[in-house]
Amino acid sequence: MAAQDAAAPDGAGSARPGEVPALAARTVVKQFGQVRALRGVSFAALPGEVTALIGDNGAGKSTLVKCLSGVYRPDSGTVEVDGKPVTLSSPTDAERRGIETVYQDLALAPDLDAASNVFLGREIRRFKILHDQAAMRRQTAKSFADLGVGMVQDLRVPVASFSGGQRQSVAIARAAMWAQHVILLDEPTAALGVIQTAKVLDLIRRVRDRGLAVVFISHNMPQVLEVSDRIEVLRLGARVARFKKGEADVDQLIAAISGAFTNEVAA
Amino acid sequence: MSDTQHDVEPPEHAIGQAEVAAIDATVEGDAIPEAAAVEGAGVAVDTRPPWWRRLIASPVLMTFLFLVATLVIFSVLAPGKFNTVSNFHQLALNVAILTVVSVGTTFVIATAGIDLSIPSGIVLGEVFAVKALSFIHVGSSTAAEVSADQTKLWYMLVALVGSLAAGLILGLVNGFTVGYLRIPPMLATLGSLGAGLGIALLMQNGVNVATYALNPVATGQLIPGLDNLILIALLAVVVGYVGMHMAVFGRHTLAIGSSEEAARRVGLNVERHLLKVYTVGGLASGLGGFLSVAFFSTTSLAGHSTDNLSAITAVALGGTSLFGGVAMIIGTLIGVWIPAVLQNGFIIVGVQPYWQMVAVGVVLILAIYADQLRRRARNMR
Numbered sequence: 001m002a003a004q005d006a007a008a009p010d011g012a013g014s015a016r017p018g019e020v021p022a023l024a025a026r027t028v029v030k031q032f033g034q035v036r037a038l039r040g041v042s043f044a045a046l047p048g049e050v051t052a053l054i055g056d057n058g059a060g061k062s063t064l065v066k067c068l069s070g071v072y073r074p075d076s077g078t079v080e081v082d083g084k085p086v087t088l089s090s091p092t093d094a095e096r097r098g099i100e101t102v103y104q105d106l107a108l109a110p111d112l113d114a115a116s117n118v119f120l121g122r123e124i125r126r127f128k129i130l131h132d133q134a135a136m137r138r139q140t141a142k143s144f145a146d147l148g149v150g151m152v153q154d155l156r157v158p159v160a161s162f163s164g165g166q167r168q169s170v171a172i173a174r175a176a177m178w179a180q181h182v183i184l185l186d187e188p189t190a191a192l193g194v195i196q197t198a199k200v201l202d203l204i205r206r207v208r209d210r211g212l213a214v215v216f217i218s219h220n221m222p223q224v225l226e227v228s229d230r231i232e233v234l235r236l237g238a239r240v241a242r243f244k245k246g247e248a249d250v251d252q253l254i255a256a257i258s259g260a261f262t263n264e265v266a267a
Numbered sequence: 268m269s270d271t272q273h274d275v276e277p278p279e280h281a282i283g284q285a286e287v288a289a290i291d292a293t294v295e296g297d298a299i300p301e302a303a304a305v306e307g308a309g310v311a312v313d314t315r316p317p318w319w320r321r322l323i324a325s326p327v328l329m330t331f332l333f334l335v336a337t338l339v340i341f342s343v344l345a346p347g348k349f350n351t352v353s354n355f356h357q358l359a360l361n362v363a364i365l366t367v368v369s370v371g372t373t374f375v376i377a378t379a380g381i382d383l384s385i386p387s388g389i390v391l392g393e394v395f396a397v398k399a400l401s402f403i404h405v406g407s408s409t410a411a412e413v414s415a416d417q418t419k420l421w422y423m424l425v426a427l428v429g430s431l432a433a434g435l436i437l438g439l440v441n442g443f444t445v446g447y448l449r450i451p452p453m454l455a456t457l458g459s460l461g462a463g464l465g466i467a468l469l470m471q472n473g474v475n476v477a478t479y480a481l482n483p484v485a486t487g488q489l490i491p492g493l494d495n496l497i498l499i500a501l502l503a504v505v506v507g508y509v510g511m512h513m514a515v516f517g518r519h520t521l522a523i524g525s526s527e528e529a530a531r532r533v534g535l536n537v538e539r540h541l542l543k544v545y546t547v548g549g550l551a552s553g554l555g556g557f558l559s560v561a562f563f564s565t566t567s568l569a570g571h572s573t574d575n576l577s578a579i580t581a582v583a584l585g586g587t588s589l590f591g592g593v594a595m596i597i598g599t600l601i602g603v604w605i606p607a608v609l610q611n612g613f614i615i616v617g618v619q620p621y622w623q624m625v626a627v628g629v630v631l632i633l634a635i636y637a638d639q640l641r642r643r644a645r646n647m648r
Contacts, residue, residue, distance in 0.1 A: 109526045112518075129516065158645065
């Protein structure tokens with residue numbers, strides 16, 4: 001259902017028919033003990049689009065992202081990559097399938113420089129055991145330049161001396177470098193100031209313009225409206241509403257989040 | 268030294284202003300500016316922090332300058348006695364074994380861990396070496412029967428294998444308890460310190476054994492004019508430098524020390540890597556035991572009880588952070604020398620050598636305080 005859902009226009013004419021979601025969830029259920037965190041949630045992220053995932057605390061956003069990034073395995077339902085059902089056994093497995101995740105915190109090793117962080121665990125090697133720092137630094141600089149990540153600092157400096165926004169930019173740029181299909185961003189701007197947030201949102205748009213599907217969790221409604229091409233609203237572990245860019249305003253989003261509005265037939 | 272990755276100058280002041288102006292500043296290809304990235308953004312500010320800040324920012328340089336200062340002072344105070352070739356030769360011999368062990372433990376400390384079991388690694392290395400020799404009927408359990416000029420290369424190799432086996436076992440135990448059982452390193456290695464020493468004493472019934480079979484390892488000269496012991500210490504530093512600063516192994520070690528969670532999220536197998544790191548530490552201790560028997564011609568069951576503290580002191584003096592994530596092998600080499608030079612110098616100039624303990628303690632605390640200042644300055648943003 002998810003595949004058709006994503007392609008099926010809810011506003012006539014504006015959807016791209018036949019487009020296959022880069023990443024989708026279909027009636028996914030995830031239960032922790034007595035708590036049903038996800039009760040048959042569906043979700044789709046299209047390539048070249050920013051899809052916002054919003055909902056109140058406890059709506060199941062993070063659980064869904066963890067199902068999509070290989071951290072959790074759904075109790076039932078399927079996760080699809082490029083329209084094909086897959087089993088993501090671990091985050092590494094998800095990365096192999098081109099799905100990268102950026103977390104709000106703890107994503108980088110603070111004592112390592114940006115290039116070392118970008119290539120951590122995937123180092124360019126010489127003689128099998130040595131790393132080729134010059135090549136990694138070169139590629140990092142190039143890719144940061146392509147993405148317009150304004151690294152005002154030396155790439156040799158530990159990322160601990162970067163501002164929060166710069167660190168988040170490094171994390172997103174790293175994900176963009178490695179992601180083939182999808183980037184999942186779990187509240188990437190939660191800890192950032194105004195200017196840093198603007199820069200990170202710019203970066204998210206540039207990543208999208210490269211054709212990746214970007215999934216973006218946020219609590220900041222104006223921000224969601226600003227950057228998203230598509231908004232999916234979760235409530236109590238299920239999707240309750242979907243909007244396209246320009247279809248909703250803040251009041252409508254809040255109505256959907258609080259349960260006062262729905263345009264989704266319950267799964 | 269100047270291009271090791273951690274040898275950094277944080278341009279703290281500049282970033283704040285430049286960031287606003289440089290939203291779209293790009294960095295191009297090879298031409299990553301060393302210290303002048305800000306200029307690329309069209310912001311002309313002096314990014315260089317004051318000299319004392321830069322000095323603090325480079326712990327290796329600071330430690331090195333301190334070492335040079337002590338060398339100069341003792342040379343001035345005792346000309347012709349302290350600054351002689353034979354004195355430096357003796358110093359190099361004295362620090363060689365500690366150098367090997369400290370290089371190994373630098374890796375452990377780089378993971379924000381600690382290895383207190385070094386003495387048991389050394390003593391077990393000694394005991395396994397002489398046991399291996401008696402296993403092939405070289406020497407007896409009480410006295411040396413092989414003089415240095417009667418020994419054969421393969422005797423030495425057998426003893427070396429014995430020592431390394433001891434270090435390997437100890438290292439694997441430490442790595443397993445720290446990495447997989449998640450026991451805090453200080454307690455895990457405190458346990459293996461006691462247990463290892465106990466096993467060594469049991470194996471020897473508490474009695475030391477002498478052997479001259481290994482002497483050429485220490486005092487022979489493969490390269491004329493350079494005692495093998497010193498050569499081995501230098502090789503250990505080179506191997507340690509490559510392993511820490513140029514190899515993927517060192518990169519992952521530092522990443523785990525910096526943020527275990529970040530390392531885990533990029534898919535590193537943290538447990539297995541910790542196992543390897545503690546094994547490196549154990550092997551270095553075992554090798555230290557081998558060299559110790561070779562140099563002193565005897566096991567010394569009670570002679571290494573504070574070697575763990577000496578090694579940790581050397582590593583910390585050298586600028587490796589006890590909080591993990593930052594390590595400097597060259598710094599460790601310098602850090603090994605400082606206590607030795609102070610001791611030697613105090614004796615030569617006629618100061619009570621006990622002052623060395625006081626001086627080393629003070630310098631150690633200053634070094635760690637400087638490390639904390641660096642971290643604080645860096646993390647302020």
